[in-house]
Amino acid sequence: MSKFWSDALNSLQPYVPGEQPKTSNIIKLNTNENPYPPSPKVIEALDHFPMEKLRLYPDPDGSVLKEALSHYFELPMDHVFVGNGSDEVLAHAFMAFFRQKKPLLMPAMTYSFYDVYCNLYNIEAEHIPLTDDFCIDLSQYHQDNGGIIFANPNAPTGIAVSLGEIEELLQRNTNTLVLVDEAYVDFGAESACSLIGKYSNLLVVQTLSKSRSLAGMRIGFALGHPDLIAGLERVKNSFNSYPLDMLALASATAAIEDTSYFAQTVQQIISDRNWTTEQLKSLGFEVLPSSTNFVFARHRTAAGDDLMTYLRHENILVRHFTKPGIENYLRISIGTREEMQTLITALEGYAHI
Amino acid sequence: MSKFWSDALNSLQPYVPGEQPKTSNIIKLNTNENPYPPSPKVIEALDHFPMEKLRLYPDPDGSVLKEALSHYFELPMDHVFVGNGSDEVLAHAFMAFFRQKKPLLMPAMTYSFYDVYCNLYNIEAEHIPLTDDFCIDLSQYHQDNGGIIFANPNAPTGIAVSLGEIEELLQRNTNTLVLVDEAYVDFGAESACSLIGKYSNLLVVQTLSKSRSLAGMRIGFALGHPDLIAGLERVKNSFNSYPLDMLALASATAAIEDTSYFAQTVQQIISDRNWTTEQLKSLGFEVLPSSTNFVFARHRTAAGDDLMTYLRHENILVRHFTKPGIENYLRISIGTREEMQTLITALEGYAHI
Known part of the structure; x- marks a missing residue:
């Protein structure tokens, strides 16, 4: 803040986007990007x-x-x-x-x-x-x-x-x-x-x-x-x-x-979303019915922030919101099938699951 | 305008940018672009x-x-x-x-x-x-x-x-x-x-x-x-x-x-601006002292909009503002030396000059 700011500027509450890590050895499931390259x-x-x-x-x-x-x-x-x-x-x-x-x-x-x-x-x-x-x-x-x-x-x-x-x-x-x-x-x-x-x-x-x-x-x-x-x-x-x-x-x-590449990659993501949903459910997650390239899910017993922190240590980024009512949910972007398999394997390894 | 517009939208006065022609056989001296490609x-x-x-x-x-x-x-x-x-x-x-x-x-x-x-x-x-x-x-x-x-x-x-x-x-x-x-x-x-x-x-x-x-x-x-x-x-x-x-x-x-390419292209434009200024003056133009990649100039007798229209017929675009006080001025971007030579030759051919 500074004396040169307008009053309206002082009251702004900017948006906070998901993290864009600068290292590449990370599975990035936090900002709903498409796992496939452009057409x-x-x-x-x-x-x-x-x-x-x-x-x-x-x-x-x-x-x-x-x-x-x-x-x-x-x-x-x-x-x-x-x-x-x-x-x-x-x-x-x-x-x-x-x-x-x-x-x-x-x-x-x-x-x-x-x-x-x-x-x-x-x-x-x-x-x-x-x-x-x-x-x-x-x-x-x-x-x-x-x-x-x-x-x-x-x-x-x-x-x-x-x-x-x-x-x-x-x-x-x-x-x-x-x-x-x-x-x-x-x-x-x-x-x-x-x-x-x-x-x-x-x-x-x-x-x-x-x-x-x-x-x-x-x-x-x-x-x-x-x-x-x-x-x-x-x-x-x-x-x-x-x-x-x-x-x-x-x-x-x-x-x-390029409508055919579009159709093909979208179909693959939908299929991997459905697979991921089933896997998460079998691990004790409740998963909301998704029509997107991400799932919003919470575990029956594990806390959302604990899960996020654990996954981060496993080099997997997911998004977690602290807003009351959804604080135990994770928003998980759908990556490639291989990335989703790595996620599921990591979650299987989590002590509380 | 529409009933869905806010009152503030109705009162907006948008900016009008210089023309971007879709044909390529034109010498474009109307939007102060650099005549040289990027580094x-x-x-x-x-x-x-x-x-x-x-x-x-x-x-x-x-x-x-x-x-x-x-x-x-x-x-x-x-x-x-x-x-x-x-x-x-x-x-x-x-x-x-x-x-x-x-x-x-x-x-x-x-x-x-x-x-x-x-x-x-x-x-x-x-x-x-x-x-x-x-x-x-x-x-x-x-x-x-x-x-x-x-x-x-x-x-x-x-x-x-x-x-x-x-x-x-x-x-x-x-x-x-x-x-x-x-x-x-x-x-x-x-x-x-x-x-x-x-x-x-x-x-x-x-x-x-x-x-x-x-x-x-x-x-x-x-x-x-x-x-x-x-x-x-x-x-x-x-x-x-x-x-x-x-x-x-x-x-x-x-x-x-790339500081050296920058220095070299800027220097060339300055040199061609100075050359163009001299040429315009010798054709009876008043040219304001420019520190930019354009010159702002009016002819002693010819009207600004006539000159602009004439140049357009010669496939040369320059910018003309109708604002009172500058209505006889043309804003001419500095192109390559060859383009500026073509401009000068076209102006020499203008009946009133």
Whole structure:
């Protein structure tokens, strides 16, 4: 803190991302990265990129990527917005749409960056409790509001709501924006994209960091009615004209176009998630039903922080949250089958199991 | 506009960047890009980057780049902040430091994004006129203020203030932040970096888009007292944990480290700027004294928009602003000597010259 800080800066509560260790002899199951490299088409696009062009500014509109997304999602180009990771896209959406007189509704347990954005942009939030079995119950989102946001599947629980539940919400809630954050949707939930043509207040946000193995390149996007996209463009053009660099655009475009590699790697992760779930259950863990590339699980007797510390000594990183109610849960990303086998073997060796 | 937009969104006035044409048979002198490719060391770093690593999140702190900048500027690492282009760095600085009760002081003619940020973050600005010969007179910045920002050299004029003038301002103005935007400083002005140890309210912002030929990769940085850097980190971590992707970090680090390529290309541009200035003068142009990689010039008789349109027909893009007082000026980026020769030949062919 310093006398040059604005008052608002003093009150910010920044997000704390998962650890990115600098050593490589570690099994990293703490930030939900994809265990597989980006598509060979991505590597090829980067290998063939004319690097001398980097002296020029990139296309401020990111048209090449918007075209690929437009084609993939069968939506016109004016329904697509792209940004420097889905966090930037979410931040712009909060600024564009959620600074309202009424509170923003969100789950009491969800991606913790939402509260950070509320704090950043001075947005009042109302937190709707999850059900006792950690589900989002959208029928509870009926209060007067300045917008609604939830992650589907939700994090850190991994549990999804159905498309029918989302459509019921949209039918009821017509006057404010509904933002569905689909960071993990490709691993087993139903995307709300199919409802975009019917509901002009629906904004869907996705990322290439998880199912497209491109966390290192920072690419996210939003899909919705052109009026919503125009609102996001307005914030973007008041903040940074060129959020996506040339290599991010090239790699993202190739990743979206390679649908078969995408399908194959996603399928492998789903299969290994199901295998891991069964193994954990047989070791005495309760595992929430996951539609993501991670599982959220607690052991019947062992404490969450003890397990995390033990695994760390075994060179396996998992994520642990101290929030009351989930303090005994671990969030474990799905790695390769070999990595998950190593995890299970390590847990078998834990004295209390 | 839409009923889902917040009131604040309706009142935004976005920045309009220079055109990025999609055809390649054009001489592009409109966005102050460097005519030379990035350093061979940059290309090498990208060629050797282990692309399979892109599945992982980048280092959220960008430490490798901070280290290179720390070494280059002989400042401790906690004096360095990095961001997704200097526009993002500037945006974060406006949010962190300039939301004050008193107005921000800035030149009446300068980088037009400053006014956009004021609008975005609801900051009152007071615009201090330039002198009759388009100079920033820092002795005029004596009002009570919530901060001071100026570009040095200034844009679109290209004119620099001296280090002595900046130090006098810092000696007088000790209670609020002074931000010096040095996007073009390497082309002939004195950097204020040398004053950072003495003045804890000085923040210097630079970019790799101009003198380091990396506009396509979006890298900017700020240098200042650790308290100021901590303030920027706080905003960044409330907005986007990972603003710089892995390839941006790798290319930027290599660019900063290759000091000899940097010196050689900058020297060539300065030499071609001086040549271009002489040629323009001999064609009847008034050319402001530039310390940048562009010149700001008007012809004695020909109108600015006519000249711009004529050059466009000749496949040469230059930038023209309609702002009263400079409506007859063209901002012309310095390309290669060959490109500048083509420009001069085209201007010789213009009927009115």
